[in-house]
Amino acid sequence: MPAVACPNGHESATSDYCDQCGARIEGAGPPPPAAPTPEPAAGAAPPPAPPPATGAAEDLECPNCRSPRSTEEKFCEVCGYDFVLGTLPAAPKVEAAVAPSGPPWEAVVSADRDYFERNDVDDVTFPDNCPDRVFTLSEGELLIGRRSERRGVRPQIDLSGAPEDPGVSHAHALLRRQADGSYAVVDPGSTNGTTLNEGTAPLPQNVVTPLKDGDTLYLGAWTRILFHAPAPHPPP
Amino acid sequence: MTKFTAEIYQNEYLPDGGSEVNAIVTVTSSATGGALSAGEGAEAVEVIMVDCSGSMGQPSTKIRAARQATAKAIDCLRDGVWFAVIQGSDIAEMAFPGNQTIVQASAQSRAEAKAAVGQLRPGGGTAIGSWLRLASALFDLRPQAIHHAILLTDGKDESEPHPVFTAALAACEGRFQCDCRGVGTNWVVSELRSVATALLGTLDIIADPAGMEADFRNMIDSAMGKAVGKVALRLWTPKGATVRFVKQVSPTIEDLTTKETRVNELTADYPTGAWGQEARDYHVCIEVKPAAVGAEMLAGRVSLVVNDEVASQALVKATWTDDAALSTKINNAVAHYTGQAELAQVIQEGLEARKAGDTATATTKLGRAVQLAAESGHDGTTRLLAKVVEVEDANTGKVRLKSGVDDADEMALDTRSTKTTRVKH
Numbered sequence: 001m002p003a004v005a006c007p008n009g010h011e012s013a014t015s016d017y018c019d020q021c022g023a024r025i026e027g028a029g030p031p032p033p034a035a036p037t038p039e040p041a042a043g044a045a046p047p048p049a050p051p052p053a054t055g056a057a058e059d060l061e062c063p064n065c066r067s068p069r070s071t072e073e074k075f076c077e078v079c080g081y082d083f084v085l086g087t088l089p090a091a092p093k094v095e096a097a098v099a100p101s102g103p104p105w106e107a108v109v110s111a112d113r114d115y116f117e118r119n120d121v122d123d124v125t126f127p128d129n130c131p132d133r134v135f136t137l138s139e140g141e142l143l144i145g146r147r148s149e150r151r152g153v154r155p156q157i158d159l160s161g162a163p164e165d166p167g168v169s170h171a172h173a174l175l176r177r178q179a180d181g182s183y184a185v186v187d188p189g190s191t192n193g194t195t196l197n198e199g200t201a202p203l204p205q206n207v208v209t210p211l212k213d214g215d216t217l218y219l220g221a222w223t224r225i226l227f228h229a230p231a232p233h234p235p236p
Numbered sequence: 237m238t239k240f241t242a243e244i245y246q247n248e249y250l251p252d253g254g255s256e257v258n259a260i261v262t263v264t265s266s267a268t269g270g271a272l273s274a275g276e277g278a279e280a281v282e283v284i285m286v287d288c289s290g291s292m293g294q295p296s297t298k299i300r301a302a303r304q305a306t307a308k309a310i311d312c313l314r315d316g317v318w319f320a321v322i323q324g325s326d327i328a329e330m331a332f333p334g335n336q337t338i339v340q341a342s343a344q345s346r347a348e349a350k351a352a353v354g355q356l357r358p359g360g361g362t363a364i365g366s367w368l369r370l371a372s373a374l375f376d377l378r379p380q381a382i383h384h385a386i387l388l389t390d391g392k393d394e395s396e397p398h399p400v401f402t403a404a405l406a407a408c409e410g411r412f413q414c415d416c417r418g419v420g421t422n423w424v425v426s427e428l429r430s431v432a433t434a435l436l437g438t439l440d441i442i443a444d445p446a447g448m449e450a451d452f453r454n455m456i457d458s459a460m461g462k463a464v465g466k467v468a469l470r471l472w473t474p475k476g477a478t479v480r481f482v483k484q485v486s487p488t489i490e491d492l493t494t495k496e497t498r499v500n501e502l503t504a505d506y507p508t509g510a511w512g513q514e515a516r517d518y519h520v521c522i523e524v525k526p527a528a529v530g531a532e533m534l535a536g537r538v539s540l541v542v543n544d545e546v547a548s549q550a551l552v553k554a555t556w557t558d559d560a561a562l563s564t565k566i567n568n569a570v571a572h573y574t575g576q577a578e579l580a581q582v583i584q585e586g587l588e589a590r591k592a593g594d595t596a597t598a599t600t601k602l603g604r605a606v607q608l609a610a611e612s613g614h615d616g617t618t619r620l621l622a623k624v625v626e627v628e629d630a631n632t633g634k635v636r637l638k639s640g641v642d643d644a645d646e647m648a649l650d651t652r653s654t655k656t657t658r659v660k661h
Contacts, residue, residue, distance in 0.1 A: 014537075016534075016551075017533070017534035017537075017551070018474075018534075019472070019502075020474065020475055020502075021474050021475055021476075022473075022474030022477075022524075022533040022534035022535060023533055023534075024532050024533070024534070082528055082530070082531065120632065120634075121632070122600065122603065122632070122633070122634065123600055141560065143560050143564075149253075150255070150256065151251075151256060152250060152252060152253035152254030152255060152526065153251060153254075153564075154251075154253070171560065171563075171564035174560050174561060174564070186561060188560070188561055188564040188565055189564065189565055189566055189571075206561070206565070
């Protein structure tokens with residue numbers, strides 16, 4: 001079988017993915033399912049056209065910024081251009097799709113003894129000292145969970161600090177800003193589920209549920225998150 | 237001919253910086269050109285090792301049941317299959333045929349073998365390593381055949397130094413498969429499990445000698461159904477990646493990670509033994525170097541290797557995304573088998589803690605087991621757990637330890653802890 005050159009310059013005996021580095025080889029089979037790309041931020045330059053499929057290994061300059069490159073590199077050291085995919089790195093998340101209107105929402109995280117006792121979880125003790133933690137919802141999308149470097153999970157609402165609720169999943173729930181500036185919650189499949197307000201069934205997985213001012217999420221063994229929407233006309 | 241297919245179930249999306257790729261590989265083997273009928277199968281050798289130590293005579297129902305079960309197993313051998321019976325004590329002796337060889341099954345050889353088995357008498361100690369070495373020597377007489385053994389014991393391996401036992405076991409690895417059965421409650425689950433695990437076989441308890449006959453028949457029927465021997469799961473991973481583990485997860489949990497044989501720098505083979513027409517699931521976990529959001533890479537190429545030929549392959553992929561809704565989703569099959577692996581682990585740890593008198597740990601672990609078994613609809617394990625703990629609430633895993641638990645119930649729970657339920661795709 002003739003060797004095929006992979007985008008990183010390896011000679012691969014397999015023609016779908018490189019048999020050295022695993023990179024997808026151009027022109028092999030149908031394209032992968034469209035990877036979700038973030039909405040381009042306002043004012044960001046349009047992504048440059050992908051480099052020509054042939055000769056990628058011989059190109060000695062970055063097709064985006066013309067800096068020199070070696071065939072071993074996958075990304076341009078100057079502008080971060082991805083030689084494999086022909087894209088610029090994702091623009092930093094600027095206030096995503098929906099711009100905030102007025103003051104931001106707040107989420108207040110507390111330990112709730114009533115909920116803890118209703119839960120009746122063995123082997124978890126209620127924390128002695130758990131001051132409220134207030135998070136300002138300044139981003140369009142926020143993850144509630146516990147940080148894990150190994151899994152690459154870095155929640156904006158990170159509950160991994162002491163006291164830690166062991167019943168909260170690393171990626172527990174997702175908050176998304178809606179068109180009207182309010183937030184909605186999605187449970188992507190947390191281990192122990194998420195409940196909205198008292199006396200209701202846990203949220204169904206992967207279903208977007210809108211939140212309103214004063215709504216409370218219960219998760220883990222004792223974690224309560226209360227949402228405050230800003231008053232429409234803040235007092236002077 | 238046997239045809240293999242491999243399918244991958246995974247969530248290929250990783251968050252920015254994520255590096256752990258999990259996938260379930262379902263491997264199915266099916267016969268092409270109609271099912272195998274009796275006498276048509278591949279060349280096979282069957283060796284039955286029967287414990288004839290002194291304790292097998294106490295009570296004598298044990299040795300009688302062993303004789304009958306072995307006779308029944310001999311009846312189930314397909315014509316032409318090579319076989320032998322080993323009489324095990326503190327030494328290994330040939331029960332049939334008389335000298336150290338194997339014979340092909342026929343009406344006459346089966347009758348002679350059954351007559352010899354009827355003469356088995358209990359006496360002496362237990363040196364399982366010596367039985368395994370004799371079996372291995374017998375298999376070497378037909379090196380190309382499918383090699384299967386049955387090992388029956390009622391006691392602890394106490395007539396040989398432990399290093400002799402482990403050395404014998406290591407020498408047999410990869411040479412034959414061995415299903416292990418413990419009769420009564422004086423054998424050691426961990427010891428027999430080490431044999432079954434090393435030799436890619438099943439493990440079970442026969443609490444009541446009366447149950448031996450049906451069990452032996454099932455083992456032989458299953459062995460006679462094997463059409464291909466020595467199939468390996470081959471895994472290629474890219475440069476810079478690490479294989480965290482490769483486990484069989486259905487029908488039972490068997491960790492294959494340490495059994496790898498390197499093919500080259502990026503490729504390793506994991507033994508899966510002989511195959512009939514069946515389906516098994518494997519959980520592969522690979523750590524890759526994180527790439528930029530939007531990048532896609534091949535994290536693993538899984539194939540089946542039958543007689544040095546690659547039979548089927550499937551791709552494990554990784555795609556980095558900043559859409560947390562995609563990357564946080566856990567694939568159904570991966571979640572199910574992660575739960576089943578935890579179930580086996582908490583049962584074994586819970587029983588160990590119970591033996592050590594650590595009631596708190598035992599209650600927590602076995603409570604978690606009850607919860608996991610209920611969640612995954614594992615009725616068999618739920619029933620076995622209920623014999624060891626009093627279940628107050630299966631949903632929350634609230635249990636109390638029972639006092640006065642029958643040894644056989646506890647050993648059955650331990651030996652069967654690795655049996656899993658299959659995921660519904």
